[in-house]
Amino acid sequence: MLSNAEHVLPTALIVDDDYVMRMLERETLAQFGFDVLEAADGEQALDMLDDPPPDLLLLDVEMPGIDGFEVCRRLRQRWDMARVPVIVVTGMDDLASINRAYESGANDFVAKPINWPILGHRARYVLRSAQAARQLSELKEKQAAIMRAIPDMIFVMDWQGTYLDYKQGYATTAFVPASELLGKNMAAILPAEVAKPIQQGIELALLRGHLQTVLYKLPMPDGSHHYEARITPNGVDKVVIVVRDITTQKLNEDKIRRLAYFDTLTGMPNRQSFLERLDHELARARRNHHQLALLFLDLDGFKRINDTLGHSAGDYLLQAVAERMKEKLRAGDFVARPALDESGLHVARLGGDEFTVVLPDVDETHTVSMVATRLQALLAQPFLIGTQEIVVTSSIGIALFPADGDDAATLLKHADTAMYHAKDQGRNNWQLYHQSLTTQTTARMALETDIRKGLEQGEFHLLYQPQVSAADGTIVGIEALIRWQHPQHGMVSPAQFIPVAEESGQIVPMGEWVLDTACRQIMEWQLHGVLTARVAVNVSARQLRSPHFLDRVAAIISETGIRAEQLELELTESILMDPESRQVQGLCRLRALGVHFAIDDFGTGYSSLSYIKRFPIGMLKIDQSFVRGLPNSANDTGIATAIIAMAHNLGLEVIAEGVETRQQFEFLQQAKCPKLQGYLFSRPLPPDEVEILLRRGSITPPSDHTAK
Numbered sequence: 282m283l284s285n286a287e288h289v290l291p292t293a294l295i296v297d298d299d300y301v302m303r304m305l306e307r308e309t310l311a312q313f314g315f316d317v318l319e320a321a322d323g324e325q326a327l328d329m330l331d332d333p334p335p336d337l338l339l340l341d342v343e344m345p346g347i348d349g350f351e352v353c354r355r356l357r358q359r360w361d362m363a364r365v366p367v368i369v370v371t372g373m374d375d376l377a378s379i380n381r382a383y384e385s386g387a388n389d390f391v392a393k394p395i396n397w398p399i400l401g402h403r404a405r406y407v408l409r410s411a412q413a414a415r416q417l418s419e420l421k422e423k424q425a426a427i428m429r430a431i432p433d434m435i436f437v438m439d440w441q442g443t444y445l446d447y448k449q450g451y452a453t454t455a456f457v458p459a460s461e462l463l464g465k466n467m468a469a470i471l472p473a474e475v476a477k478p479i480q481q482g483i484e485l486a487l488l489r490g491h492l493q494t495v496l497y498k499l500p501m502p503d504g505s506h507h508y509e510a511r512i513t514p515n516g517v518d519k520v521v522i523v524v525r526d527i528t529t530q531k532l533n534e535d536k537i538r539r540l541a542y543f544d545t546l547t548g549m550p551n552r553q554s555f556l557e558r559l560d561h562e563l564a565r566a567r568r569n570h571h572q573l574a575l576l577f578l579d580l581d582g583f584k585r586i587n588d589t590l591g592h593s594a595g596d597y598l599l600q601a602v603a604e605r606m607k608e609k610l611r612a613g614d615f616v617a618r619p620a621l622d623e624s625g626l627h628v629a630r631l632g633g634d635e636f637t638v639v640l641p642d643v644d645e646t647h648t649v650s651m652v653a654t655r656l657q658a659l660l661a662q663p664f665l666i667g668t669q670e671i672v673v674t675s676s677i678g679i680a681l682f683p684a685d686g687d688d689a690a691t692l693l694k695h696a697d698t699a700m701y702h703a704k705d706q707g708r709n710n711w712q713l714y715h716q717s718l719t720t721q722t723t724a725r726m727a728l729e730t731d732i733r734k735g736l737e738q739g740e741f742h743l744l745y746q747p748q749v750s751a752a753d754g755t756i757v758g759i760e761a762l763i764r765w766q767h768p769q770h771g772m773v774s775p776a777q778f779i780p781v782a783e784e785s786g787q788i789v790p791m792g793e794w795v796l797d798t799a800c801r802q803i804m805e806w807q808l809h810g811v812l813t814a815r816v817a818v819n820v821s822a823r824q825l826r827s828p829h830f831l832d833r834v835a836a837i838i839s840e841t842g843i844r845a846e847q848l849e850l851e852l853t854e855s856i857l858m859d860p861e862s863r864q865v866q867g868l869c870r871l872r873a874l875g876v877h878f879a880i881d882d883f884g885t886g887y888s889s890l891s892y893i894k895r896f897p898i899g900m901l902k903i904d905q906s907f908v909r910g911l912p913n914s915a916n917d918t919g920i921a922t923a924i925i926a927m928a929h930n931l932g933l934e935v936i937a938e939g940v941e942t943r944q945q946f947e948f949l950q951q952a953k954c955p956k957l958q959g960y961l962f963s964r965p966l967p968p969d970e971v972e973i974l975l976r977r978g979s980i981t982p983p984s985d986h987t988a989k
């Protein structure tokens with residue numbers, strides 16, 4: 282083979298039995314820049330092919346042994362010699378010998394007598410053209426390999442869109458078989474809406490001289506396929522079009538888009554999509570000087586449904602809610618105004634049980650209130666989950682553009698605030714945002730922060746209020762009540778901070794602190810030899826739901842060393858209305874240890890007997906709202922008397938709280954209420970003052986009508 286190294290001469294192998302001819306040929310080729318090797322016959326020539334392989338052979342035809350034709354034929358059978366140029370030297374210039382030479386694989390021939398200067402030129406020419414042919418063939422092989430590796434279809438077309446050549450990519454299915462394409466115009470093959478943009482692409486590619494891309498879709502037997510055609514000029518009047526099937530890529534893009542913009546559970550637009558849509562609608566409303574309404578809807582008590590019926594039921598409910606909203610909100614008759622038709626209402630799920638509805642172009646607040654009311658009525662119709670009918674109500678907060686905010690984030694925040702206000706107002710209602718709500722929310726957030734700091738910095742303490750025997754004033758119990766000495770605001774009432782602590786979850790550490798402090802106090806009084814009564818501690822709903830509550834109570838009892846019988850936990854009726862078997866069992870476990878349970882505020886809630894039976898309740902507390910009306914209000918006297926009778930019948934203890942006057946005391950005494958608590962006997966006091974009372978053992982109420 283011809284070496285590419287610059288200074289290496291091409292090698293010519295001269296094969297001739299005539300020594301003189303060999304010598305003359307050698308001289309000639311050497312002058313033309315060849316490195317010459319010589320063989321005296323065909324056998325010798327074939328033996329010399331390997332070391333080093335020649336770049337050209339000059340082959341005499343008539344030789345003893347195997348002749349030049351045969352040498353040429355055998356040579357061509359070797360793969361590495363297939364392309365070595367061979368010039369046959371023949372004395373026979375008849376046509377038959379020349380044909381034989383070519384048939385044997387020769388590239389050229391020279392007839393004797395030889396024209397020596399021409400032989401040199403010819404050898405060089407044959408060498409050059411063999412070299413070019415080899416490069417061309419290598420290039421073709423490379424191109425074929427590349428073509429085989431390309432998944433795309435490749436077309437060659439003229440400037441008018443006529444198919445000139447075609448290659449089917451391995452990963453693409455032909456719209457029409459190749460045999461039917463060639464020579465035809467694209468307009469006769471492809472649908473007009475596809476042929477037209479491709480034709481434009483061809484013209485632009487030829488005009489501008491660079492790549493044009495056209496995306497299109499074709500119907501195929503297995504459904505629509507998406508394609509990307511890259512059109513590049515090929516000469517002045519032809520183009521090469523590489524067509525890729527991008528169906529999978531398109532599907533993936535759609536999937537990504539769906540994941541990014543749609544909620545997977547309900548198929549509704551998600552938060553991201555909602556925010557973008559809201560931005561868009563706000564820009565439109567700004568341009569047109571229109572009002573826009575944002576409704577923020579939250580299902581009431583969804584957590585409870587999730588907790589009691591399980592997450593899959595919760596998911597199912599959310600899907601059903603979304604389905605109903607999508608279906609009904611789209612219908613033109615949901616909102617009478619034409620502006621709020623199918624394209625005018627945008628519904629989205631923000632996450633959890635929160636949904637939003639955007640009403641663009643609402644120029645009357647009346648329309649918004651009508652939509653909110655209808656939406657609530659729509660969702661209030663029962664849902665069927667499995668075999669169970671579920672009724673959910675919803676709370677809606679509404680913020681209006683431009684009155685309540687100029688951008689999406691502010692409107693959303695304000696609609697959310699209004700929704701919380703609707704919850705505070707007893708749920709199942711809608712509320713319009715108002716500036717004062719933000720003030721309330723800010724104050725509430727500040728309070729949450731202050732509570733956290735207050736807990737860290739020991740700003741809370743407990744007061745203790747004695748409970749006495751109605752018969753003789755003996756102290757029979759004590760209720761622990763929390764107090765907060767705020768560094769700036771002074772004494773803050775539990776009525777103010779307990780609901781906030783409850784909502785924010787801070788009631789859990791706070792309640793634990795109360796329990797721990799009260800138990801330590803019990804121990805201290807016991808060490809001082811004074812305590813005989815048990816101490817009641819309030820427990821909130823959130824505290825009781827916390828998974829570690831029961832273990833913590835047991836741990837605090839054992840850590841402080843008190844007897845469990847010395848502790849009474851006061852639960853509210855509402856806690857017991859949401860019974861989970863876990864809680865019943867847990868409370869029974871604590872009761873088994875000795876802990877007492879009382880129901881606080883008895884009579885204000887559902888007052889159902891069934892929960893009293895299920896829970897290990899030992900004591901009912903008549904709420905002070907009933908005591909306040911004694912003895913004059915017929916209603917209150919009736920309720921108080923009924924509770925006392927019921928407690929006696931059920932074998933429960935009963936105590937009336939909030940006893941402030943002598944008349945209330947005497948009425949309750951006559952009604953056989955055995956225990957009393959209230960300002961008439963003592964206000965809540967610090968531990969040392971309670972200790973003095975405990976030493977005394979009993980409290981005599983003042984004879985006049987004024988509380989202490």
Ligand SMILES: Nc1nc2c(ncn2[C@@H]2O[C@@H]3COP(=O)(O)O[C@H]4[C@@H](O)[C@H](n5cnc6c(=O)[nH]c(N)nc65)O[C@@H]4COP(=O)(O)O[C@H]3[C@H]2O)c(=O)[nH]1
Binds near residue numbers: 761763775938958965
């Ligand atoms: N008008 C009037 N009021 C009387 C009279 N006698 C007692 N009180 C007040 O009535 C409330 C009785 O506590 P409650 O019903 O459990 O109601 C409590 C209880 O629900 C809650 N609370 C207090 N301390 C705690 C606590 O440590 N944990 C929890 N979770 N809640 C607590 O805050 C509520 C209010 O507590 P306080 O402001 O301490 O109010 C106490 C007490 O000071 C009276 O004769 N007249």
